[in-house]
Amino acid sequence: MTNILTLIEVSHRGGIAASARGLLAAAATLGSPVAVVVSAAPLADDDVARLGELGAVKVYSAVTAAAGSVLVAPAVDALSRAVDAYRPAAVLTANSVDGREAAARLAVRVGGSVLADVVRVRSDNGTVVAQHSVFGGAYTVESVVEGGLPVLTIRQGAIEGEAPAATAEVDTVSLEATTDAATVIDQFNDDVAVSVRPELRTAATVVSGGRGLGSSENFVLVEQLADALGAAIGASRAAVDAGYIAQTAQVGQTGVSVSPQLYIALGISGAIQHRAGMQTAKTIVAINKDEDAPIFEVADFGIVGDIFTVVPKLIEAVKARSN
Amino acid sequence: MKIVVLVKQVPDTAEERKLDPATGQLDRESTDLVVDEINERALETALRIKDTNKGTEVVAMTMGPDQATQSLRKALSMGADSGVHVVDDSLSGADTGRTAATLAAALRSTGFDVVVAGNESTDGRAGVVPAMIAEHLQLPLLGSLISAEIADDGVRGVRQGEGGTLNVRAGLPAVLTVTERFPEARFPNFKGILTAKRKPVITLSVADLGVAATPSRSVVISTAERPPRAAGRKLIDDGDAASELAEFLVANRLV
Numbered sequence: 001m002t003n004i005l006t007l008i009e010v011s012h013r014g015g016i017a018a019s020a021r022g023l024l025a026a027a028a029t030l031g032s033p034v035a036v037v038v039s040a041a042p043l044a045d046d047d048v049a050r051l052g053e054l055g056a057v058k059v060y061s062a063v064t065a066a067a068g069s070v071l072v073a074p075a076v077d078a079l080s081r082a083v084d085a086y087r088p089a090a091v092l093t094a095n096s097v098d099g100r101e102a103a104a105r106l107a108v109r110v111g112g113s114v115l116a117d118v119v120r121v122r123s124d125n126g127t128v129v130a131q132h133s134v135f136g137g138a139y140t141v142e143s144v145v146e147g148g149l150p151v152l153t154i155r156q157g158a159i160e161g162e163a164p165a166a167t168a169e170v171d172t173v174s175l176e177a178t179t180d181a182a183t184v185i186d187q188f189n190d191d192v193a194v195s196v197r198p199e200l201r202t203a204a205t206v207v208s209g210g211r212g213l214g215s216s217e218n219f220v221l222v223e224q225l226a227d228a229l230g231a232a233i234g235a236s237r238a239a240v241d242a243g244y245i246a247q248t249a250q251v252g253q254t255g256v257s258v259s260p261q262l263y264i265a266l267g268i269s270g271a272i273q274h275r276a277g278m279q280t281a282k283t284i285v286a287i288n289k290d291e292d293a294p295i296f297e298v299a300d301f302g303i304v305g306d307i308f309t310v311v312p313k314l315i316e317a318v319k320a321r322s323n
Numbered sequence: 324m325k326i327v328v329l330v331k332q333v334p335d336t337a338e339e340r341k342l343d344p345a346t347g348q349l350d351r352e353s354t355d356l357v358v359d360e361i362n363e364r365a366l367e368t369a370l371r372i373k374d375t376n377k378g379t380e381v382v383a384m385t386m387g388p389d390q391a392t393q394s395l396r397k398a399l400s401m402g403a404d405s406g407v408h409v410v411d412d413s414l415s416g417a418d419t420g421r422t423a424a425t426l427a428a429a430l431r432s433t434g435f436d437v438v439v440a441g442n443e444s445t446d447g448r449a450g451v452v453p454a455m456i457a458e459h460l461q462l463p464l465l466g467s468l469i470s471a472e473i474a475d476d477g478v479r480g481v482r483q484g485e486g487g488t489l490n491v492r493a494g495l496p497a498v499l500t501v502t503e504r505f506p507e508a509r510f511p512n513f514k515g516i517l518t519a520k521r522k523p524v525i526t527l528s529v530a531d532l533g534v535a536a537t538p539s540r541s542v543v544i545s546t547a548e549r550p551p552r553a554a555g556r557k558l559i560d561d562g563d564a565a566s567e568l569a570e571f572l573v574a575n576r577l578v
């Protein structure tokens with residue numbers, strides 16, 4: 001069976017990135033998943049077992065002192081050697097900041113092409129076909145690579161399900177540290193608050209707040225509704241620019257794209273740039289005091305009203321029903 | 324110091340953007356074309372260095388059809404010293420690999436100490452061209468920065484990673500990409516608009532650059548437009564809207 005390489009990211013603290021599940025699931029639909037992992041110390045048995053559970057049939061463990069101190073280059077070196085070793089039909093990385101830089105450099109180095117921000121993959125008589133959701137979901141586009149190795153960056157949270165579990169066979173290699181033309185990592189600064197809420201990209205329900213919240217103090221209303229619904233928190237760019245919430249919560253053209261079962265927009269006017277990040281949600285609810293707000297054009301259920309009176313009542317009603 | 328800023332003309336995100344169903348490529352006729360906002364922030368980054376160090380030379384470079392020259396004029400009116408326009412009919416529909424190979428050749432012929440680009444364009448959103456260019460030129464890339472200090476002896480920056488930020492650095496020459504966290508761009512002033520007309524813009528073709536066709540390429544095989552969303556119920560809150568919404572959520576098994 002044809003090999004499919006996946007670049008599995010490991011945090012500087014050693015944890016396997018959440019993107020691993022989707023990458024291995026996508027790889028399993030195309031062939032035999034090989035997990036390529038770069039680390040400073042040989043992989044622990046637990047990590048190998050975990051990658052097997054997620055579907056990795058083989059683990060290519062590249063050990064190098066440069067992991068954690070040189071940006072992206074060790075991953076490109078490891079992938080390029082794994083391409084020689086496994087002759088894969090495709091290479092998959094997360095569409096993360098590290099993943100897409102590794103994909104881009106690899107494609108140039110080995111003579112392939114990048115298919116970017118892929119939301120679904122399929123094999124058509126051995127040809128790897130990538131599906132993309134373009135212009136905020138306005139178009140679905142399929143693409144292939146002609147004449148070289150397909151290198152796909154997979155949108156995080158887009159691939160559902162899991163690959164069949166396997167017992168991973170490990171191939172450990174040592175990589176020489178590359179220092180030429182390197183970007184050096186001096187320090188990692190972890191995000192302070194590790195939220196107990198679901199992750200924005202993969203949450204089934206997202207509650208987002210906009211400029212209509214009026215202040216960062218008032219943004220707590222978004223948090224309260226999110227917690228009542230077990231939802232992730234999002235925001236419009238206006239709310240981020242106003243400093244109500246961190247940029248990592250931004251949903252839209254230049255932020256995260258989400259496709260949850262339920263998206264609730266509070267005090268968000270719904271500029272086209274915001275809709276580009278959420279209009280593929282299954283159900284959209286909008287509450288806004290401006291009845292002409294464009295968000296209502298895409299809302300399945302809209303309330304023209306004051307979020308500060310409607311939302312607390314909604315929280316009460318939801319809590320009453322769940323009791 | 325010579326800084327080249329990569330500029331891309333894109334459809335305005337404030338309008339509905341279209342793909343040509345026959346080719347799967349961007350329909351350039353249907354929307355206004357503008358300089359991508361992230362490129363304006365990239366240019367602002369270079370211009371701020373020029374503000375404090377008059378010896379700095381800022382070059383705006385673009386690849387695109389004839390009308391992409393407008394984006395260079397905008398950059399010149401904001402304060403760039405000169406422009407480079409890579410234009411060639413054979414580049415129509417170029418994929419990221421072809422684009423990066425061509426821009427890398429243009430950068431090699433233009434010369435630079437630092438290349439500044441946006442982290443991703445608003446139309447393609449692939450975010451891979453700067454890294455491909457860095458690979459072609461065998462240079463370090465400092466990608467997805469939220470801040471940067473560019474000095475004669477190197478670049479230091481803070482990169483937005485997945486679970487936090489990273490402090491990164493590299494020597495020159497280097498490629499760096501900026502995110503929306505960088506300051507907004509200045510507006511061109513009247514003097515800038517007037518002097519822009521006298522600033523040089525060099526045009527380069529594929530033959531000028533001697534870029535070989537890339538053997539591998541990505542090809543669009545199908546394009547389907549998503550049906551527009553229809554608006555659903557819209558209530559004016561009279562005091563009961565919250566409980567009606569709660570019922571709607573329950574009826575649809577959303578809570």
